[in-house]
Amino acid sequence: MKMNKLKESEIDLSVDIAGVKLANPLMTASGTCGYADEYADFVDLKTLGAFVTKSISVAPREGNEYPRIVETRAGMLNAIGLANVGLEVFLKEKVPQLESLGLPVFVNVAGTTTEDYLKVAEALEDVDIVKGCELNISCPNVKAGGIQFGVDPNAVENITAELRKVCRKNKLIVKLSPNVSDITATAAAAVNGGADALSLINTFTAMAIDIEKRAPILANATGGLSGPAIRPVAVYMVHRVYTQVARPNNIPIIGMGGIQYASDALEFLLAGATGLAIGTALFVNPQCIVEIRDDIADYLARHGHGSITEIIGTLKIG
């Protein structure tokens, strides 16, 4: 193959997520970057294309009991339980610091009832810096909270349609659970309900057992598996949703699950993701977003692509 090597500085990394322009596809995965202030010392968050917040619910939540995490081979389980400051504190204290980032912000919205979701989404309509709601119907760690909306296609379509009515200024992103037998069914339901974008995947419900105590290690018994261990499944799910739902409907995908290096990120782009979210890898190396961004540019230069959009969904099969 003949390639014209470009200079990295000539590469256009910008992408468009349902009309929101991002300088590059990289975002934080919800729940792994707090509300931005926590990471301020460790990495220049302005490197990101967009910032995605920890889940916000109407009322503050303390979350689950300790222990909440356990490391597993090439991954980790978490059962944080959507611990968050709640809508009121978020608006008063966290929004100003997000404003200073100067990035588009997507707020991850969680709830136990449809009304909860609507209340949060409605309040976010008045916040300029917020460009979208990421609907979390896929948290595996709260008994009555989220996932019951996320595994049944009818429920997905209904809650998406309800939120569609209140998300007027804000884009509506639906975050899909991998804990389903056919993720294209829930993806299609979200699109039918009016989603502007899909993000996938949330964590896999999983368990780790203390063999001496013959008891689960996590206080919550189960947790969500994230990190490099889930990446091949996440890439496959992005590929399926892209070819069967997203591409035919012209809906962008935000891909995530185990991205640690640029080579991982490129797999998601080739499989059809327009945006990329980084979660667990940020705990290990907060600067990985800078490295991934620069290494993607390097790859594009090596392959003679002037714009990142040229490679999205260009996976060759068969």
Added chain:
Amino acid sequence: MCSENKMSGRGVYMATVVVNEKICDEHFLLRLYLAEFPSAAAGQFVQLQCRPPVAQAGAAEVARSEAGLPEFSSPELTDKESLLRRPLSLAGRRVSGDGVELEIIYRVVGTGTGWLAGTRAGQAVSVLGPLGNALPIIPDKPQVALVAGGVGIPPMIYMANALHNAGKSVTAFNGVRSKSLLPLSPGSEPISPEGLPRLCCSQFQSSDASAVVASDDGTVGYHGLVTEPFDAWLDGEAKAAAGLVVYSCGPEPMMRAVGEICIRRGIECYLSLERHMACGMGTCQSCIVKIRDDSPQGWSYKLCCTHGPAFDARDIIW
């Protein structure tokens, strides 16, 4: 990877191993050289990446065999080591040449510390920090007792030094399971089998601090739990309770006992807690400690990594 120079200076830094030597059974002293590292204080910790830093994990062209198959050298195939970083207390920091040396004393308990034990001088290790808060030095308390168990002893050496420099009179109580696990070297006086303070440990003697050593099996010093000679010593110091502050670090049952003794006697006491941590930066919400407060439910979760690791014994709900 690079050292980020932010306002506070906290960040990811690349270190080189200067010394990694066994100091007693299961315990190693690790001295790291860094071209730069922010000022740090006793009580703070770092997160070490217990695996070789990945220099070029980008998206370099994949090599191919003659048959045209990709010769994978991607990180997940070459990385056999653990994913998350390991929290370890600082046991010392000093300026060295035109850089900084950090001291860490660790006990080999699993994968990460096992990898560390095999590192050699000249090897690179990625350091995230400094994290957590310094142990509070209380101005109106001239007398200090340090009560440490096992791997909680090393941070107390650093603490004793800081307290000595602040003009405090320090007594250090050290508990170990057995003589072979004592990470301290002899001072000018012999260790008291009755558990009385002596200038018997060089690391504390250099801060003019007398020390008590207790062992569970009676192979060194007092035969029994370190809390016993500590409690007995307090009988003698009881009148001074108002001028005394206690810091403790070590196994949780020991710290609980120290906390109870101090609360009963009305002595101010800080316990340096250990929690399983994914990030160490305050984002993942995994390292929770239940802390009493005046909220309606009477408590809230605080983060060991950012609010601690030391907490006032009276505030901790076990």
